[in-house]
Amino acid sequence: MSTATFLVQCLNAVQYGLLLFLVASGLTLIFGIMGVINLAHGSFYMIGAYLAFALAPWFGDWFVTRLVAGVVLAAVFGYLLEWAFFSFLYDRDHLQQVLLTYALILVFEELRSLLVGNDVHGVPAPSWLAGGFRLGGLMEYPWYRVFASAACLVVALALYAVVNRTRLGMMIRAGASNRDMVRGLGVDIRRLYRIVFAGGVALAALAGMIAAPLSSVYPGMGSSVLIICFVVVVIGGIGSITGALVASLLVGFVDTFGKVFFAEWSGVGVYVLMAIVLIWRPEGLMKRGF
C-alpha cells in the first residue's frame, strides 16, 4: 500500500469513526446517566435522516440552518418521548427495558413505513459543499465528508465543554456517579434526566442528518447503526464520552483496514476487538465519569 493510499484510508477511518461517535455519545449518555438500555437509539438516527430528507425542500442550501432546526425538533421530540414513555423505564430492570425499547423499534419502523413509505431517498448535499479536492492524483475526497468530520469534531468539543465546564454538566457528572446523592441534594433529577435524554436523541438525530447526504435514507438504516453503537459504547466504557470517542475511532480503523486486508473476515473484526478489550479491561477503556 502506498503512502498516499494509506493516508486516504486513515482519513476514511477517522471520518467513519467520528460519525459513529456522534451517535454513540448519545447512547452512552443515556446508558450512563439513566442506566437505561435503549435499543431504539438506532431509530433516532433514522428519524434524523428522514428529517433531513423532509426538511430539505424548505431550507434549500441553508444547510446549517436546517441542521439546527432538525436538532431542535429532535430535542423536543426526545423531551416529550422521555416524559411519555421512557420515564417509566427507570424503575424497571434491564430485561424489561430491552423488551420495551425493542417494541419501540417495531413501532417506529411501522410509523416510518406509514408516513414516508418504503422507498430509498436521496438527500443532496448543499451546493457550497459539492465536489472535492484531489488527493495526490489518487482520487477526489469530497468536501462534504470533510464537513461531516469537522461538524462531528465541533460537536464533540461542545459536548466536552458542556459536560466539564457548565453547571448542567456538573449535575450530569454527579448524577452519573451517584444518583441518590444528587437527588438528596435537591436537584430535580427527573428534569435532569429529561434534558439528558433529549440531548441524546438530538445527538443521534444530528448524526442521521449529517449522514443522510452520504448514505441516503432507506428502511432499516437504524438497525445497522445500532449494534455497532453498542459495541462502541461498551468498548469505550459506559457513560464515558471520551471513551466513546476513542472507541469510535478504534472501530473506524478496524473496520476500514479490515476491509482492505481481511475481506472475508472483516465483519468479525469489530467484535474481536470488543471481546479483546472486555477481557483485558472488563469495564471498558475509560472509567465512568468522563
Next chain:
Amino acid sequence: MSHVSVVTRLAASAALLVASSAFAQSSGPIKVGLMLPYSGTYAALGNAIENGFKLYVQEQGGKLGGREVQYFKVDDESEPSKATDNVNKLIKRDNVDVLVGTVHSGVALAMAKAAKDNNTLLVIPNAGADAITGPMCGANIVRSSFSNWQPGYAMGVVAGQKGVKRAMTITWAYAAGAESTKGFTEGLEKNGGKVMKDLTLPFPNVEFQALLTEIAAQKPDAVYAFFAGGGAVKFVKDYAAAGLNKTIPLYGPGFLTDGTLEAQGASAQNMLTTLHYADNLDTPKNNAFRKAYALAYKSQPDVYAVQGYDAAQILATGLKAVGGDLSKRDQLAAAMRKATVDSPRGKFTLSPAGNPVQDIYLREVKGNNNEFRSIAVKALADPARGCKL
C-alpha cells in the same frame, strides 16, 4: 344421538368434502399465495411485484384461465431463517394452488425446496439465485425474472467489446453478488479481458470508502459493481464523489440504477447498465403497460412490476392450456414452460430449467430514466449448470 347416525354424518361430510374439493379443482377461485417482502428494505419491490401481478389479472377481467383469483399474502420479511415456516403458512394452512414469490434469494431457495417437497407450483417474480434454475430446478418451478448470471454476463460482453482489458469487481459477500460477478467475469473473458481483483464487503455493510480507495490505487480499466436498494444508491454516489466516475467507467446490472435514480441524481448520469428491461422501450406493449400501470397505481412501473405482470401471464398461459383444471398439474406445469410471454420487456420464452431466455438490453442513465441504447446480448439463456431437467 345413535352411533350409526354419527358415522353416517361423518361419512356424508367426508364425501361432500372430497366431492367439493374435486369440484373446486375445476371451478371456484384459484388460490394464489403471494409471499413477498411487505416490510423492511425490499418492501417497495414487494409492492411493485404485487401491483404488476394484479394489473395483469385485472386486464383479463379478474380471471385467470376462466376462474376468479383469491389472494393469500404472507410477509416474508426477507428473512431466510423464517422462510420455511412462512411458506408453509401458504402451502399447509391456506392450501394455495400456486405460490408466487419472492425478492430475496435466500428466501426463494427455501420456497423452492418447499415447493418441491410438496409438489406445489411456484412462480418466482424476482429472486435471481442461479441455483433455483440450477441444482434446485424442478418441473413445477418457473421464474419470470432473470438469473443473477444473465445481466452480469451481458455486461461482461459489452465491456470486452469496449476494449476493457483489466477490470475489478465489487459487491457484497453473498450468493447473489458472487453469481453476478461470475457472470461478468465469464462474459469479459470471452471477449478478451480479465478481472484482476474481486472486492467484497460483508452484507449489508455500506462503508465503501476503504474499497473505493483501493480501486483508485489499482487503476483498472473498468469497475463492475453489484448492489441493490440503499446500497446501490450509496455506492454510486460515493463512486462519483470520489471522482472515480470521471476516469474509471462504472458498469453494473440494472439493479444498480433501477428504482434508485431519484436518490442518486447527478452521480448516476450516463452510467451504462445491462438488464432485461429498459423504462423507455418504445414498443406498443411496453407503452400500453406503462400507461395502464400509471393509471391504476399513480406511479411509474419498474422492472419488478414487469416481472410481477409476467408471472401472472405465465400462470395464465398454463391455465388456459388446461382449461382452468388444476387437477391436470403436470400438463399445467408443462404448458407454463412452453409459454411465449408477450412481456413489456419484449417477447421471451422459458428454458427447460424454467428461466427466461430473453434479450438483455444495454441502457444509459439519462435524467431519471434508464434509456434503451442497444441490445447487449440477444436471447441469452442461463447455462443452468447443475439442473437435471
Next chain:
Amino acid sequence: MASDAAVASPDEVVADVGALPDIARREAGGWLVPAAAALVAAALPLVVSPYAQDLVVRIAIYAIFALSLELLVGATGLVSLGHAAFLGLGAYATVLGSGDSGGSIALLLPLAIAAAAAYAVVVGALSLRTRGVYFIMVTLAFAQMAYFVVHDTKAGGGSDGIFLYVKPTLAIAGKTLVDLGERMTLYYSVLVALVATYAFIAMLLRSRFGHALAGIRVNEQRMRAAGFSTTPYKLAAFVVAGALAGLAGFLLAAKDGAVNPELLSWHESGAVLLMLIFGGIGSLRGAVLGAVAFTLLKEVFQSEALLGPLAQHWQLTLGLTIIAFVAALPRGLIGLGTRLRGLARARPASTTAGTPT
C-alpha cells in the same frame, strides 16, 4: 454463620445467603400441570390440521431453546444476549455433518450438542470475566463473531444458508427405527425432547448444583466471601445451557431442512429473551408459556384471515401489544397466575424471584 468455615458446603452458604425459600417454593399444581400439558400436546395431532401440528413442533423447539436460556437467566442470574449462537451452531453441525446422503441421529445429535457445548466453554470462560451489562455485551459479541464466520466465509456456506436434503434417521442392523423426515415421528420426537429437557432442568435445579446457582443469583458476593468458588458453577451452567440450545438447533435443522446465518443473529437472541420475559423470568413453566405466547401472538398479528389489512402492519400491532403487556404485567404471564391466585386467596402474592417448576 458460616463465616469461620474454611470452605462451606454449597447448602450452608446458600442457606446463609437466604436463597432457600426461593428453591423450596412450589408453583400451583406441582408436577401435574406440566404433565397434563404434555399429554394434551401428545393428543393434539388427532384433532388439528397438519399446519397446526407444524406450529406445535416449532413452538416446542423454541420452548427447549427458551428453557435452556432460563437456566442461565432465571436460575443463575446471567443475562446472555448471544444465546442464539449455540442454537445456530447445533443446527449447522447437524447439516454439515449430514452431507448429501443424510446421517444417523446417533452421530448427529451428539455432534450438535458437542459443537454448541465446545463453543460455550470458550465463550463462557472468556465472558465470565465480565459482569452485568458488560457480560451481556460480550456474549453478544461472541454470537456476532460466530454469525459473521458462518455468513461471510466459505466454510459456513454463505448468506443463503445450506440445505439438508436427507433428514437424520436412526437405524439398527439395517432397520430404520426413527426417521425424522416423517411428520409424526418428528412431532413426537420433539415432544419427548421437550419433556426430557424440562425434567432434566427441573431436577438439576433441585440438586446441590441448582442450589449453588440459586445462591449465586441471590447474592454472589456473599457466596464468594464465604469461600465458595462461584466461577466453575457459572461456567458449568453456561455450558449446559449452550448444550441444550444445541439440542434445539439439531431439532430445528431436522424440522426445517435448512439452516441460515440468521439463526445466529442478535434478533434471534433477542427473541428468545423476549419469550422469557413474556412468560415470566424465574419459572420453567414461564419459559414454555412465553415461547407459546410469543409465537402465537406473532402468528395472529401476521394473519390476514384474522386481521385483514391490519396484518400488513403487524410490526405496529405487535410493538404496541408488547408495550402494553410489559406495562401491565411486568412479571410476565406467570406473574398473572400468581396475581390471580393471590387475589383468590386474599393474601399478597409472593414477590421473590426463584425457579420453581
